[in-house]
Amino acid sequence: MREIDVSVITDNVAEMCISVNHFLSDDMKCAIEKSYDNEKNELGKVILEKLKDNLQIAGEEMIPICQDTGMAVIIMKVGQDVHFTGGNIEDAINEGVRKGYTEGFLRKSVVDDPLIRNNTKDNTPAVIHYFIVPGDKVEITLAPKGFGSENMSKLYMLKPADGIEGVKNAVLQAVKDAGPNACPPMVLGVGIGGTFEKAALLSKMALTREVGSHSELPHIKELEEELLEKINELNIGPAGLGGSTTAMGVNIETYATHIAGLPVAVNICCHVNRHIKKVI
Amino acid sequence: MEYHIEAPISKDVLSKLRTGDNVYITGTIYTARDAAHKRMDETLNKGDELPVDLKGNVIYYMGPSPAREGKPIGSAGPTTASRMDKYTPRLLDLGLGAMIGKGKRSPEVHDAIVRNGSVYFAAIGGAGALLSKCIKESEVVAYDDLGTEAIRKLRVEDFPVFVVIDSTGDDLYLKNN
Ligand code: SF4
Numbered sequence: 001m002r003e004i005d006v007s008v009i010t011d012n013v014a015e016m017c018i019s020v021n022h023f024l025s026d027d028m029k030c031a032i033e034k035s036y037d038n039e040k041n042e043l044g045k046v047i048l049e050k051l052k053d054n055l056q057i058a059g060e061e062m063i064p065i066c067q068d069t070g071m072a073v074i075i076m077k078v079g080q081d082v083h084f085t086g087g088n089i090e091d092a093i094n095e096g097v098r099k100g101y102t103e104g105f106l107r108k109s110v111v112d113d114p115l116i117r118n119n120t121k122d123n124t125p126a127v128i129h130y131f132i133v134p135g136d137k138v139e140i141t142l143a144p145k146g147f148g149s150e151n152m153s154k155l156y157m158l159k160p161a162d163g164i165e166g167v168k169n170a171v172l173q174a175v176k177d178a179g180p181n182a183c184p185p186m187v188l189g190v191g192i193g194g195t196f197e198k199a200a201l202l203s204k205m206a207l208t209r210e211v212g213s214h215s216e217l218p219h220i221k222e223l224e225e226e227l228l229e230k231i232n233e234l235n236i237g238p239a240g241l242g243g244s245t246t247a248m249g250v251n252i253e254t255y256a257t258h259i260a261g262l263p264v265a266v267n268i269c270c271h272v273n274r275h276i277k278k279v280i
Numbered sequence: 281m282e283y284h285i286e287a288p289i290s291k292d293v294l295s296k297l298r299t300g301d302n303v304y305i306t307g308t309i310y311t312a313r314d315a316a317h318k319r320m321d322e323t324l325n326k327g328d329e330l331p332v333d334l335k336g337n338v339i340y341y342m343g344p345s346p347a348r349e350g351k352p353i354g355s356a357g358p359t360t361a362s363r364m365d366k367y368t369p370r371l372l373d374l375g376l377g378a379m380i381g382k383g384k385r386s387p388e389v390h391d392a393i394v395r396n397g398s399v400y401f402a403a404i405g406g407a408g409a410l411l412s413k414c415i416k417e418s419e420v421v422a423y424d425d426l427g428t429e430a431i432r433k434l435r436v437e438d439f440p441v442f443v444v445i446d447s448t449g450d451d452l453y454l455k456n457n
Binding site: 058117241271 | 344359428
């Protein structure tokens with residue numbers, strides 16, 4: 001049994017909130033550079049160049065990359081041999097979010113009740129998913145999610161007979177509907193299988209996987225590549241003003257499902273696809 | 281075409297702009313997003329005056345991140361305009377000059393733009409750090425309790441936007457796909 005004081009979690013979450021909103025991970029920086037090099041459309045190239053400038057200014061002057069610093073989504077993989085001490089883990093995580101968003105000059109974008117809608121003024125609560133895994137480590141993944149792109153995300157309950165073509169059509173339709181609203185170039189997280197909620201969670205987890213990496217399943221890797229190509233033929237382009245860079249990556253995660261179902265969740269993310277991971 | 285224009289923008293200037301034009305705005309603009317629009321709508325329903333005179337003015341759909349010391353504003357890029365569609369035709373009919381946001385607009389907004397000789401501009405979504413450099417002053421002028429969603433008066437210099445819907449109703453997004 002390994003004991004971890006929850007204050008360690010608070011401090012790490014706070015620091016991660018600040019860092020992730022000012023610096024994109026290397027996979028994302030690389031993806032934007034690559035898009036810039038490959039973009040054919042003149043205006044598209046100008047916009048991608050501005051996105052590169054934006055990243056540089058954000059890091060140098062500590063101005064958040066985007067003003068929508070998101071709702072904090074946190075995926076906790078907790079080793080089964082870990083014992084948290086010194087308080088409640090959920091409170092500790094939210095305290096980290098509060099600290100990070102307040103001390104880091106990040107925007108407070110969370111309302112307490114979806115209908116009454118009073119701003120909580122500290123960006124809490126976070127959306128937290130817990131997984132119990134073997135070992136004595138804690139892996140924290142933080143992925144603040146902006147709602148321009150979150151709002152364009154979709155979940156389809158397809159029929160088994162719809163098959164792979166049905167999946168492709170669903171993803172392409174979601175991207176077309178999102179268009180300029182989701183701040184393209186986008187990154188797509190796709191969850192296929194499981195149940196209604198499992199597919200949605202898989203799609204969110206897919207967004208935290210490195211852009212440029214591929215599924216280990218050959219047929220899914222192929223699907224990722226084919227979809228990326230098809231999406232980039234849509235001519236939505238950077239900022240939705242046309243061009244060959246509509247998406248920078250399609251990450252798909254799958255899970256077993258029921259004989260009667262084929263759930264497909266498409267979690268759309270913008271070019272500010274923020275994700276950071278830390279193992280404690 | 282590229283234009284450098286002053287805000288508030290006159291109807292004459294607005295009528296010259298065409299879909300796809302590259303425009304740099306200098307002058308005074310106002311921010312308002314979801315909650316401020318809802319409150320303005322409720323104010324009008326009650327027959328009261330709006331806290332800001334919209335006549336000929338530009339609304340920027342934006343809620344900034346907090347400013348660091350010595351800076352006028354934090355990150356300050358556009359938010360999705362379609363969430364304001366429900367309220368926009370009424371504001372345009374009351375004299376709102378132009379809007380800056382990102383993303384598609386409804387047919388009702390298109391009609392109201394044409395009817396009033398207005399323009400819908402897009403700024404680059406997700407470029408909030410870069411765009412903040414063009415904002416020289418910022419002051420909350422209404423609905424302070426709404427935090428980031430308060431109405432702010434901004435002084436901007438060469439703020440870069442694209443004409444998406446011009447006063448004839450032409451739409452750049454629809455042209456592309
Ligand atoms: S969709 Fe992404 S880039 Fe666009 S405003 Fe929201 S967080 Fe920022």
